[in-house]
Amino acid sequence: MHPDLVALLALQDDDSAIVEIEARIREVDEQLHVLDRERAVLGDAAERARASADAEERKRRDLALKVQEHKALQDRNLAALDAVRKAREATAALAQIDLTRRVLAQEESDLQALSARITDLRQSAELHELELAEVDKRQQPERAALAERRSALEQEHAAALEKRAATARRVSRDVLAKYERIRGRQKTRALYALTGAACGRCNTAIPLQRRNVMAAGRSIEVCEGCGVLLYASA
Numbered sequence: 005m006h007p008d009l010v011a012l013l014a015l016q017d018d019d020s021a022i023v024e025i026e027a028r029i030r031e032v033d034e035q036l037h038v039l040d041r042e043r044a045v046l047g048d049a050a051e052r053a054r055a056s057a058d059a060e061e062r063k064r065r066d067l068a069l070k071v072q073e074h075k076a077l078q079d080r081n082l083a084a085l086d087a088v089r090k091a092r093e094a095t096a097a098l099a100q101i102d103l104t105r106r107v108l109a110q111e112e113s114d115l116q117a118l119s120a121r122i123t124d125l126r127q128s129a130e131l132h133e134l135e136l137a138e139v140d141k142r143q144q145p146e147r148a149a150l151a152e153r154r155s156a157l158e159q160e161h162a163a164a165l166e167k168r169a170a171t172a173r174r175v176s177r178d179v180l181a182k183y184e185r186i187r188g189r190q191k192t193r194a195l196y197a198l199t200g201a202a203c204g205r206c207n208t209a210i211p212l213q214r215r216n217v218m219a220a221g222r223s224i225e226v227c228e229g230c231g232v233l234l235y236a237s238a
Contacts, residue, residue, distance in 0.1 A: 008179045014171050016195050018167055025164055036147070036154075043139055057122050060122045085101060198235070198237065206229040207229075210234065
């Protein structure tokens with residue numbers, strides 16, 4: 005048996021264990037992400053309602069200033085009407101008063117509509133915030149359990165990485181470099197046993213001379229078909 009083979013097989017087992025732990029961590033993260041999305045929907049709705057209410061409040065303040073200005077203008081128009089003596093001037097003053105009255109009526113109507121909309125938006129934001137608080141309360145036990153599970157998996161992952169590092173030190177540098185390169189490229193197992201006279205992964209036939217070298221324990225070969233490392237099992 006090739007001197008690196010036992011350690012290399014152990015290293016591959018370590019890598020498989022690490023991949024499995026990382027998959028479990030991703031599952032926990034996905035469950036947390038689902039909880040985050042549920043919470044984000046309500047949080048975003050509350051934020052949009054608050055932002056809309058603030059924007060409408062700014063419009064309301066601007067419109068209230070215009071109403072004050074037009075009321076002051078109307079007072080001046082009425083005072084001017086009292087001072088006129090000619091019919092033509094009175095007609096012009098009355099027209100101006102009527103125009104300002106109509107503008108004021110529209111602005112006051114718009115002001116009432118804005119005030120009602122602001123109230124609705126504030127109430128909507130408060131409702132979403134109450135719903136968000138209920139979601140947080142409901143999610144709290146599940147989040148705590150997931151956080152505990154993830155912490156345990158992180159510890160397991162760290163221990164698995166330490167174990168892998170120790171195993172990797174038992175493999176010769178050249179063979180380890182080949183293994184790491186192939187595993188990084190394939191994103192899967194890098195080491196396969198011969199199946200009869202062929203590669204155990206892609207079934208490419210291996211020449212007899214290379215098989216004999218592997219069987220004698222003198223070499224771990226690279227498959228010409230799929231590029232994985234090959235060894236002859238006992």
